[in-house]
Amino acid sequence: MNSKNLFEKVWDDHTVGELANGQTQLFIGRHLIHEVTSPQAFGMLREKGLPIRYPERTFATVDHIVPTDEVSEPYSDILADAMIKELRKNCTESGITFFDIDSGKQGIVHVVGPEQGLTQPGMTIACGDSHTSTHGAFGAVAFGVGTSQVRDLLATQTMAMNTLKVRRINVNGDLGTGIYAKDVILHIIRLLGVNGGTGFAYEYGGSVFNEFSIEERMTACNMSIEGGARVGYVNPDLKTFAYLKGRPYSPSDDKWDEQVSVWSSYSSDEGCSYDDVVTIEGSEIAPTVTWGINPGQAVSIGENIPHPDQVAKHEKAGVIEALEHMKLTAGAPIQGTKVDVAFIGSCTNGRLSDLEEVASRLPGHKVKEGLKAIVVPGSQLVSKLAMEKGLDKVFIDAGFEWRAAGCSMCLAMNPDKLVGDQLCASSSNRNFKGRQGSPTGRTMLMSPVMVAAAAITGEVCDARTVFG
Amino acid sequence: MSLPKIAQVVGRAIPVLGDDIDTDRIIPARFMKCLTFDGLGEYLFYDTRFDEDGSEKSHNLNLPCFRDASIMVSGANFGCGSSREHAPQSLYRAGFRAIVAGNFADIFFGNATSLGMPCASTSRENLEKLSSALETDPNLEVVVDVENLQVRYGSELMPCEITPGARDSLLNGSWGPLEELLTATNGIEKTASSLPYA
Numbered sequence: 001m002n003s004k005n006l007f008e009k010v011w012d013d014h015t016v017g018e019l020a021n022g023q024t025q026l027f028i029g030r031h032l033i034h035e036v037t038s039p040q041a042f043g044m045l046r047e048k049g050l051p052i053r054y055p056e057r058t059f060a061t062v063d064h065i066v067p068t069d070e071v072s073e074p075y076s077d078i079l080a081d082a083m084i085k086e087l088r089k090n091c092t093e094s095g096i097t098f099f100d101i102d103s104g105k106q107g108i109v110h111v112v113g114p115e116q117g118l119t120q121p122g123m124t125i126a127c128g129d130s131h132t133s134t135h136g137a138f139g140a141v142a143f144g145v146g147t148s149q150v151r152d153l154l155a156t157q158t159m160a161m162n163t164l165k166v167r168r169i170n171v172n173g174d175l176g177t178g179i180y181a182k183d184v185i186l187h188i189i190r191l192l193g194v195n196g197g198t199g200f201a202y203e204y205g206g207s208v209f210n211e212f213s214i215e216e217r218m219t220a221c222n223m224s225i226e227g228g229a230r231v232g233y234v235n236p237d238l239k240t241f242a243y244l245k246g247r248p249y250s251p252s253d254d255k256w257d258e259q260v261s262v263w264s265s266y267s268s269d270e271g272c273s274y275d276d277v278v279t280i281e282g283s284e285i286a287p288t289v290t291w292g293i294n295p296g297q298a299v300s301i302g303e304n305i306p307h308p309d310q311v312a313k314h315e316k317a318g319v320i321e322a323l324e325h326m327k328l329t330a331g332a333p334i335q336g337t338k339v340d341v342a343f344i345g346s347c348t349n350g351r352l353s354d355l356e357e358v359a360s361r362l363p364g365h366k367v368k369e370g371l372k373a374i375v376v377p378g379s380q381l382v383s384k385l386a387m388e389k390g391l392d393k394v395f396i397d398a399g400f401e402w403r404a405a406g407c408s409m410c411l412a413m414n415p416d417k418l419v420g421d422q423l424c425a426s427s428s429n430r431n432f433k434g435r436q437g438s439p440t441g442r443t444m445l446m447s448p449v450m451v452a453a454a455a456i457t458g459e460v461c462d463a464r465t466v467f468g
Numbered sequence: 469m470s471l472p473k474i475a476q477v478v479g480r481a482i483p484v485l486g487d488d489i490d491t492d493r494i495i496p497a498r499f500m501k502c503l504t505f506d507g508l509g510e511y512l513f514y515d516t517r518f519d520e521d522g523s524e525k526s527h528n529l530n531l532p533c534f535r536d537a538s539i540m541v542s543g544a545n546f547g548c549g550s551s552r553e554h555a556p557q558s559l560y561r562a563g564f565r566a567i568v569a570g571n572f573a574d575i576f577f578g579n580a581t582s583l584g585m586p587c588a589s590t591s592r593e594n595l596e597k598l599s600s601a602l603e604t605d606p607n608l609e610v611v612v613d614v615e616n617l618q619v620r621y622g623s624e625l626m627p628c629e630i631t632p633g634a635r636d637s638l639l640n641g642s643w644g645p646l647e648e649l650l651t652a653t654n655g656i657e658k659t660a661s662s663l664p665y666a
C-alpha cells in the first residue's frame with residue numbers, strides 16, 4: 001500500500017496542476033484576510049479588472065490595528081480608521097463575510113477561524129499572515145502568504161507553491177507540572193534553530209501532543225514559523241472533532257458522522273515516511289524564556305544568559321548584538337531580570353484556556369506597583385466567555401488592565417506600545433528588535449503564567465515558585 | 469506572459485550584514501498602515517538607520533557611497549519573521565533588484581521572487597569576501613547571474629543557489645504567476661468540486 005503522511009494527502013487532493021516553472025498550482029479551500037495585508041491585493045485586482053473568484057471561501061476580520069481601549073469609530077488614528085473602512089468596503093463590494101467590530105465575532109484571525117469552525121482537518125488554508133500555521137492544530141495544512149498571493153487567491157482561489165519536506169517531531173513522555181505548550185515550542189525552536197525548519201512542514205506528535213488540548217496544539221503550531229517552518233500540524237483525533245462539534249461553520253448534525261470519517265482519513269498513515277524525524281523527551285523541558293532578539297535565543301528559567309565566548313563562531317556576532325539590545329549581562333542568571341510591562345494576549349496565547357490558567361493562579365496576588373500589565377483577549381468571543389466566568393474581575397482585582405480583542409502589543413500597530421527601552425514579559429511570539437512598538441523596546445517571550453509571575457514580582461522568575 | 473525575463477541583475481551592491489534579519493527590521497510594523505505599497509521605500513530599515521528623534525545612525529544605507537546600490541548583501545535566514553510583503557516591497561521601491569544572502573526565509577523568498585527580485589544564496593565565506601570587497605570599493609560592479617547561478621565582481625566568480633522553480637520563473641518571465649493561474653479555469657473547478665468540503 002502506498003502510505004502517505006497528512007501533508008502529502010492534503011497537498012495531492014488540492015493540486016490543480018503543475019506550472020511551467022515546476023511549481024504546483026494549489027487550491028486553497030479557506031482564505032482568511034485582515035486589514036493590513038489585503039487592501040493592496042484588492043487594489044491590484046481592481047487595476048486589472050479581475051473579479052473575486054470564490055468570495056464564499058474567503059472570510060475577513062480586523063485585528064492588527066484595532067485599538068483595545070477605544071470602542072467607537074472613528075478611531076483617533078486616522079490611518080487605522082481608513083484601513084478598517086477599506087476592508088469593510090472591499091468585503092461588502094465582493095460579498096465576503098466580514099467579522100466586523102460589531103459582530104461579536106471579531107478578533108485575531110487565527111483565533112477567530114478555529115472558534116467559528118472555519119478551520120477543519122484536511123483543508124488547505126491561507127492567510128496573509130505568517131502565523132497561519134496555527135490552523136494546523138486541526139490537521140489542516142495552513143500557509144502564511146504575502147500580498148501578491150492574497151491577490152492570486154482572491155482571483156483564482158489557487159496559488160503557486162513549492163512542495164515542502166515533512167519533519168516529524170515527537171515529544172514523548174510527560175511534561176512536568178507548570179510546563180506549557182509555549183515552553184514546548186520555545187524549546188523546539190531553541191533546539192532546531194530559527195531557520196531549522198526552512199523548506200519543511202513540521203508534523204508534531206508523541207504523547208505530549210496527544211495529551212495537549214486543541215488550544216495547546218494551536219499555541220505550538222502557531223510558532224512553527226518562528227522555527228522557519230511555514231507549516232506546522234498535528235494529526236486530527238477525537239479531541240479535534242469534539243472541539244469542532246456545534247461551531248457556527250462546522251458541519252451540521254446530519255452530515256457529522258460522514259464528515260468525521262473524511263477528516264479521520266487525512267491522518268498520516270501508520271508507517272508513512274518522513275524526510276526527517278526528531279525526538280524530544282518531554283520531561284526535559286523546563287519553563288523557557290527568550291533572552292535575545294529572535295525566538296531561538298532562549299534559555300530555561302534556571303539557566304544563565306549565554307556568553308558570546310561560549311557559542312559557535314558564527315553565532316557570536318548575533319549574541320553580542322542581542323545582549324546589547326536587551327541590555328543584559330552575558331553569563332548572568334536570567335532570573336531576576338527586571339520587567340516593566342507584562343502582556344498577556346496574541347494568537348499564540350490569547351485564548352480562553354490561557355486566560356483561565358492564569359486567572360486560576362491570581363487570587364491573593366497583586367501586580368507589582370509601577371508595572372503596566374495588560375490582558376488582551378484574542379477575540380470578542382474569548383472576551384465574552386471569559387467575562388461570563390468572571391475572569392475579567394480576577395485580572396482587574398490583581399491589577400491588570402482588561403482590554404478589547406485584537407493583536408495589540410504583539411506588534412504594536414495600535415496604540416499599545418512599549419515606551420523607550422521598557423522590557424516586556426510577553427506571551428506573544430516575536431521578540432525582534434522594535435517588535436512591540438519602540439525601536440529600543442525589549443521583549444522576553446514566555447508562557448502566560450510566567451508573564452503573570454513576572455508581573456507580580458516585577459522580574460523574570462519561576463512561576464512554579466511564585467504560585468506554589 | 470508579459471513580464472520581463474530576468475537573466476541577471478547588474479549594479480552596485482551594499483553590505484547589510486548580520487544573520488536572521490527579520491521583516492520587522494526591514495520594515496517596522498508602524499509603516500504598514502498603508503493602503504498601497506507606494507511609499508514604502510522611504511522606510512526601509514528605518515529603525516536601524518534612524519534614531520527615535522529622526523537623526524541618522526551609522527548604517528551603510530545612510531552612506532552616500534552606497535546610495536545607488538541595487539543589490540543587497542546580507543547573512544543567513546534573511547527575511548525571517550512576518551509574511552509581510554511590505555518587506556520585499558520596501559526593498560524593491562528603495563531601488564533593490566536582487567538580494568544575495570546566506571539563505572532566505574521561505575515566505576520572504578516567495579514574496580521577493582513574485583516581484584521579480586532574485587534571492588541568491590551563497591556561503592558565509594563568499595558573503596564575507598564580497599562584503600569586504602564592497603567596503604573597500606563601493607563602486608564595484610556586481611553581477612547576480614540567475615542563468616548561470618553565479619555572483620561576479622572584479623575578477624571574482626562565486627557560485628550561488630536559487631531554488632529551481634524560482635530560477636525558471638525569473639528566466640522565462642513567469643515570476644508573477646497570476647496570468648498562468650488564471651488559465652487553469654477548468655482545473656480549478658474540478659479540484660474545487662472534488663474536495664470533501666465547500
Ligand code: SF4
Pocket residue numbers: 063064108109110129131346347348406407410411428429
Ligand atoms: S497576534 Fe501578533 S502574531 Fe498574531 S496575527 Fe496578530 S500581530 Fe500577528
